[in-house]
Amino acid sequence: MSIGPEELRRRTAELLAAHPPATTDRMDFLRARFDAGLAWVHFPEGLGGLDAPRALQAVVDAELTAAGAPDNDPRRIGIGLGMAAPTILRFGTEEQKQRFLKPLWTGEEVWCQLFSEPGAGSDLAALATRAVRDGDGGWTVNGQKVWTSGAHKARWAILIARTDPDAPKHRGITYFVCDMTDPGVDVRPLRQITGEAEFNEVFLGDVRIPDAHRLGEVGEGWKVAQTTLMNERVAIGGARIPREGGMIGVAAADWRERPELRTHDLHQRLLRLWVDSEVARLTGERLRQQLTQGQPGPEGSGMKLAFARLAQEISGWEVEFLGEDGLTYDDWTLRRPEGVDFTGREAGYRYLRAKGNSIEGGTSEVLLNIVAERVLGLPSEPRTDKDVAWKDLPR
């Protein structure tokens, strides 16, 4: 029988007694929490979990928050937590799980995602980065990736590369873990519309990857990548937030604090956005309940779509409501931020940053295709390149 809420409360109290947050070093506390199986309770024992139902993580989190325990700052290590971890858990060898999951969860090792390329974004399976077997049974990788969030602070990357150009594009791809400290990895900042450089171009020149860092079978990388992408959409669109916790909370606060700026039209639009945000929030709760049954399905794409649309509409509303104040920008210096701060910055920042929401993690147009085909079962787009060898595709 799986572990219940009372037992989790007992174990959390035991952790807090052995490592009082007020006197324990942050990282020591996080390591102890992982070892106690209270990091992600639904993970297996020995890997930071207790094989408990996923929904019970909330019980542990509430106890730890009430006790003032440090957290692992999920915003800073979102790619590791949201995307690399579920993929390693599902496709990794025992050795890979033991090696990667603990420092990933504590944040001692940050991860990034080397998927997109200049010629392969929405059509990700068109990617051209090559991985070729070298004499030692490992792989040598050459190519270019782009829009790589957090590559400048990452220790590891999840990487997909082409290992068989003779196979059709979806079947010649293999999934690897790439060491970002390899001398062949060249990370260059790309400045965004916000003025910041959250992401980078990454050039891979003769990067050596041992075969022990392959995830899944050779040529099966597309299947492995699907797990990452499904989880990515939930990670972006499905974060647990309290009522008025996200951007709508900031807009509602503006409305309450600035009565002199109110108009009837803006009032109507704010109410509609508030209701839409609440619907999206509660749908997210339902999605999380579904998740307790296993891996996320294509429904996560719907959540990500709703999140992107709302973020853009609410941030647009706020700029309009604030008038000139909405156009001021707090800081235009080139920065390399630790994460995205949607609620702590100026309205102008929110407005500009929200533009990327409908692109990152899959564009809204492509997610609409996924919802149409895989949730609603509508006829799919014609795919003429499905059975053609990748090397014969026009580029």
Ligand SMILES: Cc1cc2nc3c(=O)[nH]c(=O)nc-3n(C[C@H](O)[C@H](O)[C@H](O)COP(=O)(O)OP(=O)(O)OC[C@H]3O[C@@H](n4cnc5c(N)ncnc54)[C@H](O)[C@@H]3O)c2cc1C
């Ligand atoms: C802030 C940000 C962070 C990112 N971080 C990462 C990261 O860490 N790692 C990573 O690998 N990538 C990252 N990306 C890249 C992102 O995943 C890609 O930009 C995205 O998949 C779109 O690909 P593209 O830019 O090549 O656009 P394209 O694929 O060229 O799309 C251009 C336009 O055509 C539309 N389109 C394309 N195909 C179809 C179709 N079949 N039907 C209808 N419309 C279509 C698209 O929707 C879009 O409007 C990030 C992007 C952003 C903006």
